[in-house]
Amino acid sequence: MKLSQLFTKTLREAPxxxxxxxxxxxxxxxxxQKLSSGVYSFLPLGFRVLRKxxxxxxxxxxxxxxxxxxxxxxxxxxxxxxxxxxxxxxYLYKIKDRQEKEWALGATHEEVVTDIARRYINSYKDLPxxxxxxxxxxxxxxxxKSGLLRGxxxxxxxLYSFHADEEDRKKYYDKVKQSxxxxxxxxxxxxxxxxxxxxxxxxxxxxxxxQVPTEAxxxxxxxxxxxxxxxxxxxxxxxxxxxxxxxGEKLKEEKTIEVGNIFILGKRYSEPMGLTFSxxxxxxxxxxxxxxxxxxxxxxxxxxxxxxDDKGIIWPxxxxxxxxxxxxxxxxxxxxxxxxQDLQEAGAxxxxxxxxxxxxxxxxxxxxxxxxxxxxxVSKKTISERKFELKKRxxxxxxxxxxxxxxxxxx
Amino acid sequence: MKLSQLFTKTLREAPxxxxxxxxxxxxxxxxxQKLSSGVYSFLPLGFRVLRKxxxxxxxxxxxxxxxxxxxxxxxxxxxxxxxxxxxxxxYLYKIKDRQEKEWALGATHEEVVTDIARRYINSYKDLPxxxxxxxxxxxxxxxxKSGLLRGxxxxxxxLYSFHADEEDRKKYYDKVKQSxxxxxxxxxxxxxxxxxxxxxxxxxxxxxxxQVPTEAxxxxxxxxxxxxxxxxxxxxxxxxxxxxxxxGEKLKEEKTIEVGNIFILGKRYSEPMGLTFSxxxxxxxxxxxxxxxxxxxxxxxxxxxxxxDDKGIIWPxxxxxxxxxxxxxxxxxxxxxxxxQDLQEAGAxxxxxxxxxxxxxxxxxxxxxxxxxxxxxVSKKTISERKFELKKRxxxxxxxxxxxxxxxxxx
Numbered sequence: 001m002k003l004s005q006l007f008t009k010t011l012r013e014a015p016x017x018x019x020x021x022x023x024x025x026x027x028x029x030x031x032x033q034k035l036s037s038g039v040y041s042f043l044p045l046g047f048r049v050l051r052k053x054x055x056x057x058x059x060x061x062x063x064x065x066x067x068x069x070x071x072x073x074x075x076x077x078x079x080x081x082x083x084x085x086x087x088x089x090x091y092l093y094k095i096k097d098r099q100e101k102e103w104a105l106g107a108t109h110e111e112v113v114t115d116i117a118r119r120y121i122n123s124y125k126d127l128p129x130x131x132x133x134x135x136x137x138x139x140x141x142x143x144x145k146s147g148l149l150r151g152x153x154x155x156x157x158x159l160y161s162f163h164a165d166e167e168d169r170k171k172y173y174d175k176v177k178q179s180x181x182x183x184x185x186x187x188x189x190x191x192x193x194x195x196x197x198x199x200x201x202x203x204x205x206x207x208x209x210x211q212v213p214t215e216a217x218x219x220x221x222x223x224x225x226x227x228x229x230x231x232x233x234x235x236x237x238x239x240x241x242x243x244x245x246x247x248g249e250k251l252k253e254e255k256t257i258e259v260g261n262i263f264i265l266g267k268r269y270s271e272p273m274g275l276t277f278s279x280x281x282x283x284x285x286x287x288x289x290x291x292x293x294x295x296x297x298x299x300x301x302x303x304x305x306x307x308x309d310d311k312g313i314i315w316p317x318x319x320x321x322x323x324x325x326x327x328x329x330x331x332x333x334x335x336x337x338x339x340x341q342d343l344q345e346a347g348a349x350x351x352x353x354x355x356x357x358x359x360x361x362x363x364x365x366x367x368x369x370x371x372x373x374x375x376x377x378v379s380k381k382t383i384s385e386r387k388f389e390l391k392k393r394x395x396x397x398x399x400x401x402x403x404x405x406x407x408x409x410x411x
Numbered sequence: 412m413k414l415s416q417l418f419t420k421t422l423r424e425a426p427x428x429x430x431x432x433x434x435x436x437x438x439x440x441x442x443x444q445k446l447s448s449g450v451y452s453f454l455p456l457g458f459r460v461l462r463k464x465x466x467x468x469x470x471x472x473x474x475x476x477x478x479x480x481x482x483x484x485x486x487x488x489x490x491x492x493x494x495x496x497x498x499x500x501x502y503l504y505k506i507k508d509r510q511e512k513e514w515a516l517g518a519t520h521e522e523v524v525t526d527i528a529r530r531y532i533n534s535y536k537d538l539p540x541x542x543x544x545x546x547x548x549x550x551x552x553x554x555x556k557s558g559l560l561r562g563x564x565x566x567x568x569x570l571y572s573f574h575a576d577e578e579d580r581k582k583y584y585d586k587v588k589q590s591x592x593x594x595x596x597x598x599x600x601x602x603x604x605x606x607x608x609x610x611x612x613x614x615x616x617x618x619x620x621x622q623v624p625t626e627a628x629x630x631x632x633x634x635x636x637x638x639x640x641x642x643x644x645x646x647x648x649x650x651x652x653x654x655x656x657x658x659g660e661k662l663k664e665e666k667t668i669e670v671g672n673i674f675i676l677g678k679r680y681s682e683p684m685g686l687t688f689s690x691x692x693x694x695x696x697x698x699x700x701x702x703x704x705x706x707x708x709x710x711x712x713x714x715x716x717x718x719x720d721d722k723g724i725i726w727p728x729x730x731x732x733x734x735x736x737x738x739x740x741x742x743x744x745x746x747x748x749x750x751x752q753d754l755q756e757a758g759a760x761x762x763x764x765x766x767x768x769x770x771x772x773x774x775x776x777x778x779x780x781x782x783x784x785x786x787x788x789v790s791k792k793t794i795s796e797r798k799f800e801l802k803k804r805x806x807x808x809x810x811x812x813x814x815x816x817x818x819x820x821x822x
Binding site for chain 1: 417418419420444446447450451452453454455457458461478479480481482483484485486487490501504505506508509510514516523526527530531540542547549551553563564
């Protein structure tokens with residue numbers, strides 16, 4: 001893609017009404033645009049990042065046997081009444097249509113997925129089963145000031161698993177835990193804590209939150225740096241400095257962003273909704289469930305919160321909108337254009353800053369702001385030496401390199 | 412994918428409350444499930460078809476320079492008030508949230524896309540521009556009995572183009588027209604009419620509808636079989652048998668399904684919303700717009716309406732959930748399993764009916780119902796002859812063929 005043809009432009013200043021780092025940087029760089037508090041459009045660069053995160057999630061979900069479906073956002077009132085949540089879930093957007101029929105906008109899909117499952121699951125032979133979707137969710141948030149971290153409308157991958165017994169559920173739960181760690185690693189997070197948290201009103205067991213340490217985090221966790229003990233402060237009886245219950249090490253406290261969570265549902269939905277199966281002896285039993293959430297748009301916000309500096313965003317390679325940015329500061333010369341074509345032919349995703357009306361200074365500033373992992377500069381000097389200047393966004397040094405080496409490195 | 416592991420199962424009977432052919436067949440075959448009238452879930456097979464249609468659209472949109480974005484479904488009341496449509500669009504779902512703020516659910520995105528464009532378009536140098544999204548739309552439909560053809564919630568590709576003058580707009584409009592014909596051809600439609608229709612209350616010029624002939628169609632068009640004259644009956648002054656105004660041939664009437672439409676917007680949105688640009692002489696002018704809609708879920712329904720027989724669906728190859736279905740009716744033999752692996756390794760998308768508890772008759776009936784383009788039967792007889800039986804879903808004859816030939820043909 002040529003930057004001169006890209007729809008969006010970078011902005012000199014972040015929008016005044018944005019306070020979070022992720023929204024300020026993403027808006028300045030032209031990745032997102034706010035329509036209303038907690039409601040964003042994803043512009044071409046932002047959309048590319050979102051699709052890359054989704055692709056990683058999809059790949060990892062399919063690896064653990066997840067079957068992808070797509071459920072609706074319009075939920076009839078009746079289905080939420082089956083579990084008693086029509087009245088209790090205060091974050092639901094509710095609609096009355098022209099014919100006075102009432103609807104909720106899907107904030108989560110336990111009711112809908114259980115309804116689908118009860119039409120197909122009859123026997124123990126139909127279990128276990130794991131189905132997921134990547135879909136838009138809606139929540140009537142009172143405060144939505146955290147950019148992509150807390151939206152009124154946001155994208156969510158929600159996986160639901162169905163089991164004949166508790167042992168099988170547990171086995172799959174651990175599988176998903178590992179899958180989430182794989183996803184987060186591929187999204188660039190080098191440091192992720194799996195923190196125990198409240199299982200909600202319907203479970204005595206812990207749920208698990210995937211927490212990423214950052215100063216901007218709204219969550220607080222207690223953790224042990226030596227073993228893997230980690231708890232959300234809301235449920236932790238211990239304070240910083242106390243001994244880790246596992247290994248005796250001193251516990252620490254840190255601010256984190258929750259990027260995913262996994263829940264034991266047990267029979268919370270299957271029982272009231274009549275999702276049963278016949279076991280080997282022909283006895284009818286309620287299906288055991290778990291659910292697992294991970295939000296692509298929230299992940300995008302979290303990545304920016306963790307990976308940035310005073311100049312802009314620093315995208316991890318697998319989620320970057322483009323892998324390489326060519327900055328052309330040599331006037332009237334086709335070296336950059338040729339390199340752009342060669343890299344594209346070799347299969348690299350390249351953004352090419354071919355803008356004729358921008359100074360070298362503006363182009364370098366935009367390169368840092370956009371945060372593309374690799375930057376190649378084509379200047380009079382590099383042309384005279386028959387080389388290219390290569391720089392990693394997250395490192396300081398530059399390197400002169402010839403075309404052959406460059407193509408090898410980047411494709 | 413092995414059919415024994417696929418989440419859904421085929422149903423003996425179509426749901427009693429479905430009247431449309433597309434909903435009856437898609438529900439019976441396990442592609443979709445109704446949550447409420449006009450609101451469907453896409454189950455694994457249905458989701459695959461949806462993704463294939465989306466991929467075709469995306470490819471063709473990118474070819475004509477469309478840049479993909481993603482806009483929200485939650486629209487604040489204020490933006491619909493800017494164009495006066497908050498009060499006039501009676502199909503809008505409206506919400507009042509916990510803080511008494513009012514929202515509309517996006518039924519279309521002219522307001523939102525114009526808002527985005529006015530923040531980035533300043534000069535004639537920023538034009539022309541084409542941006543699109545594939546996104547979920549909501550319409551408060553009074554009657555939603557046509558399955559995927561008329562949903563309360565449905566997927567839509569909406570493209571918007573922005574131009575400095577009428578001439579440039581016209582040129583791009585014709586480009587999109589051709590692009591739509593390419594998309595519909597790739598989706599399997601052999602017969603598509605581009606019918607003139609009303610331009611709506613704000614245009615004297617015609618809009619264009621992409622109409623697919625079928626007895627189940629809710630639209631009526633007048634057309635000439637000799638030249639390309641075609642008009643929606645709603646605006647056509649001529650009757651069947653009258654002379655074609657272009658070539659004198661006798662006009663015919665037929666029932667059709669509208670699968671897409673393209674509109675001239677002109678300054679309808681840019682003027683009230685202040686989307687202007689400076690021309691070469693520095694004069695401020697309103698941007699000229701067009702919009703272009705094409706619904707992936709509606710297309711899926713239309714494909715089934717047109718391509719089916721009394722046994723089930725007949726998917727065109729490029730949108731089929733799988734290309735090949737292997738039906739194993741040989742007991743205790745690994746020939747089918749091996750073929751499944753070989754075809755997958757060769758890159759074919761294969762569904763393998765490995766179910767041990769189904770009769771040959773049930774498997775053949777399901778094969779016809781599911782509508783996968785190519786069926787391979789593995790039986791004791793074919794094994795003894797070291798061949799496979801190959802059949803096209805849309806043709807009658809079968810053919811015995813050896814593995815080498817089979818792999819060549821299907822990959």
